[in-house]
Amino acid sequence: MEHLLHGSCHCGAVQLRLPHLPSRATECNCSICRRLGALWGVFDWTTVGLSAEPRALEEYIWGEKTLRTMRCRVCGCATHWEPLRPQPDAWHGVNLRMFPPELLQHVQIRRFDGADSWTFIDD
Template identity: 35%
Template sequence: MARGGIQVTKAETIRGSCRCGAVQWHLKRMPESATVCNCTACHRYGALWAYDFEGDGIQVLGPTRTYTQGRWVEFHFCSVCGCVAYWRGLKDSENGRRPMGVNLRMADLDSVAQIPIVRHNGLTATEDLPQDGRCVTDYWF
């Protein structure tokens, strides 16, 4: 499918792992977008998030340590190399599923390069900013 003149390919799955390989995630579907957030946590982590639900679209494995932020999310880090791998909601959503986000920076660039970016203002509000045509590859430096 073409998006802004860029050819977007549909992969069946995307896989990611931390630097040492102890923590891995598997995203069953190609996400429609990836989110870059400017909240105090995401800004520091430098993550690019893709979302789905635990046990549905996202599978994770490997030992992690967690940091709980507020009453809604816990961030999971590799307990060996320290990479931020994913976040997990502390409560089920209205549909009874647990939301999660995986850090696309743990995937190979070729598998995620053309995913469009959504910029989320989580610092001063909780809103998405207008899309500007950038994709994951534009943030990969």
């Protein structure tokens, strides 16, 4: 399954490598996630491999300014989010849409109500 754990943005300027399959993925309906259409897997960032061509990444910061969503400047794909002020064991979100679709066959997808109740809504 190793090949499933390597992903990239559409043009390939941003490369991502996961340490393992996430136990689940989150589909969030908040104002930014629903527009991005992202499917987030959450990881300890020290375990995720990220390589990007110089200046390929640009950030988007909004709202309470606790995190920034990162996208490829070339092709526009949202690749991950990260805390603005990382703590030692901070979590980061990786957009699993950047990975082979077969990856998602092995991952439970959960719907998260980030727009309102801040809870999962698929129970």
